Amino acid sequence: MTPRPTTPRKPGQGNIRELPSGSIRWEVMIEGRRFSGVTKTRKEAQNAVTLKMADALRGGVVDPSAETLGEYLARWLTSRASTRAVRTTAIQRGHLKRYITPQLGTKRLQKLTPSDLRRLFDHLNEEGLGASSQRQVHQFLVSALGDAHRLELVTRNVAQLVRPTPARGREARELPAFTAEEAAKFVEVARHDPAGRWFIFALSTGIRRGEVCGLRWADVSLTDATAQVTEVIAQSEGETYVTTPKTQGSRRTVHLSPSAVQLLHEQRAYQELCRDALSGPVRGHKTGYVRQRPWQDSGRVFTNTFGATVDPHNLRRTMQRLCAQAGVRYVSIHGLRHTYASLSLMRGVPVEVVSKQLGHASVGFTMNQYRSVYKSERTAWALGIDELTRVG
Numbered sequence: 001m002t003p004r005p006t007t008p009r010k011p012g013q014g015n016i017r018e019l020p021s022g023s024i025r026w027e028v029m030i031e032g033r034r035f036s037g038v039t040k041t042r043k044e045a046q047n048a049v050t051l052k053m054a055d056a057l058r059g060g061v062v063d064p065s066a067e068t069l070g071e072y073l074a075r076w077l078t079s080r081a082s083t084r085a086v087r088t089t090a091i092q093r094g095h096l097k098r099y100i101t102p103q104l105g106t107k108r109l110q111k112l113t114p115s116d117l118r119r120l121f122d123h124l125n126e127e128g129l130g131a132s133s134q135r136q137v138h139q140f141l142v143s144a145l146g147d148a149h150r151l152e153l154v155t156r157n158v159a160q161l162v163r164p165t166p167a168r169g170r171e172a173r174e175l176p177a178f179t180a181e182e183a184a185k186f187v188e189v190a191r192h193d194p195a196g197r198w199f200i201f202a203l204s205t206g207i208r209r210g211e212v213c214g215l216r217w218a219d220v221s222l223t224d225a226t227a228q229v230t231e232v233i234a235q236s237e238g239e240t241y242v243t244t245p246k247t248q249g250s251r252r253t254v255h256l257s258p259s260a261v262q263l264l265h266e267q268r269a270y271q272e273l274c275r276d277a278l279s280g281p282v283r284g285h286k287t288g289y290v291r292q293r294p295w296q297d298s299g300r301v302f303t304n305t306f307g308a309t310v311d312p313h314n315l316r317r318t319m320q321r322l323c324a325q326a327g328v329r330y331v332s333i334h335g336l337r338h339t340y341a342s343l344s345l346m347r348g349v350p351v352e353v354v355s356k357q358l359g360h361a362s363v364g365f366t367m368n369q370y371r372s373v374y375k376s377e378r379t380a381w382a383l384g385i386d387e388l389t390r391v392g
Contacts, residue, residue: 014049016042028052069112070096070105072153076144085246087210087234092140099124099137110154117141117162124164131166138164175331177338177372180346182328189326195318197267198302198310199336204260206340206358209333210234211250213310214242215301222264225256229359235312242309250359267301274305341370346377 014028019038026045027036035052039045073096081089103120104112124134141159149157178186183203190196202212205227213233220227229252234243245251256264278295296307304310315333323330331339337358344354355366 014053016045016049018042067109067153068105069107069109070101072109072148073100073140073144076147085234086241086243088246091136095133095137095140099127099129100141109148112145112154112158114158114161117158121162121164125167129166131164134164134166175372175374176335177342178328178331178335179374179376180343182326183339183343185326185328186322190322193318193322193325194270194305196322197263197270198315199319199322199333201260201263201267201302202333203336203340204257204263205254206337206344206354207254208232208250208337208359209312209315211245212302213300213312216299217268217301218299220264220301222261225258225261227254227256228252229254233309233312240309240311240313245359247359247361249361252356252359254357264301271303271307275307278306338370338372341366342372342374345371346374 014026016024016026019025024039024042024045025036026039026049027034028049029035030052037045037048039048077089077093077096100120103123104116107116121134121138124137129137138159142157145154145157145159148154187200187203190199198212202209205212207215207227207229210232211229214231215227215229216231219230229245229250232243232245234241275295275297278293293306296303298307298309300309302310319333320330341354341358344357345351351363351366355363358366358370360366360370
């Protein structure tokens with residue numbers, strides 16, 4: 001079959017011609033860049049040219065930039081830093097440096113494909129990265145490439161097309177939360193430890209580690225049994241700093257149980273004892289001796305013995321010690337938050353109430369990420385056939 005000649009077109013209108021196979025090929029030059037494709041009919045080819053030119057008129061044609069994925073992600077993190085939690089930015093910078101850049105950093109942003117991301121996630125499996133960390137990497141890419149798509153730097157968000165597939169057995173095998181029995185043993189030991197009130201309060205309220213460290217007496221009303229979450233102690237790249245809660249939902253009023261209020265009364269009395277001990281003359285030294293570590297009135301509810309803000313990094317060692325003394329398995333400090341949520345929901349507290357207390361944006365996130373189903377619950381609800389088929 002003799003191919004039909006190219007249809008005469010005016011400059012800038014593109015070319016349409018029939019191929020030996022019978023298909024129709026179209027081409028158009030826009031701002032020095034050639035776009036082309038193959039369709040079944042001339043009408044489809046004409047439509048493709050028209051749509052491509054319309055995209056150009058409204059700025060929809062992707063800028064032929066040579067920016068790499070690594071360069072774009074670094075720039076994106078910098079531009080978003082002021083609007084996000086510092087720790088979130090620090091975690092994502094770490095993911096970029098350790099995982100994304102070595103594998104895909106030099107890949108042109110506009111050339112990124114789903115198969116590239118599949119290769120990245122396969123590599124993360126080979127490195128033994130856990131499911132939670134893989135999800136964090138994926139969400140980072142979804143957010144950043146989503147902005148690139150909205151800004152028309154890329155034609156699609158390929159991160160939405162590929163998800164990580166963690167290797168079997170990489171999920172945590174133990175519950176991230178204490179059982180009721182473990183929690184009771186842990187609290188009993190913590191009651192008799194000078195540092196234990198921090199952990200009991202965290203378990204009683206479910207608020208985050210940085211929020212407990214940042215809690216001020218000025219934000220607490222023992223009369224109303226409430227605490228306002230207004231400041232957070234966070235850490236990034238070895239530095240400790242004061243910041244604000246990461247979301248609007250995190251800036252919240254936490255309601256305290258009577259036992260939590262009593263614990264805060266005990267904490268205030270303990271701080272007064274420490275303050276008195278570090279004030280006035282030092283026994284055994286001559287008059288005028290200046291203390292090397294005087295009391296620091298930080299205004300925080302939970303402090304070290306000198307009144308200064310608690311360093312969140314130091315809490316892990318204390319948590320390990322308390323777990324060992326209580327004879328229970330070690331869970332992370334964040335596991336106290338999981339424990340509060342799971343035990344509250346098991347006891348029948350409405351999920352909406354628990355979600356608000358935790359500062360979550362949705363009850364779905366609370367149920368998906370913080371609700372541990374205990375073996376005792378599953379055993380109690382293992383209904384027999386008679387119960388399942390009972391009518392009325």
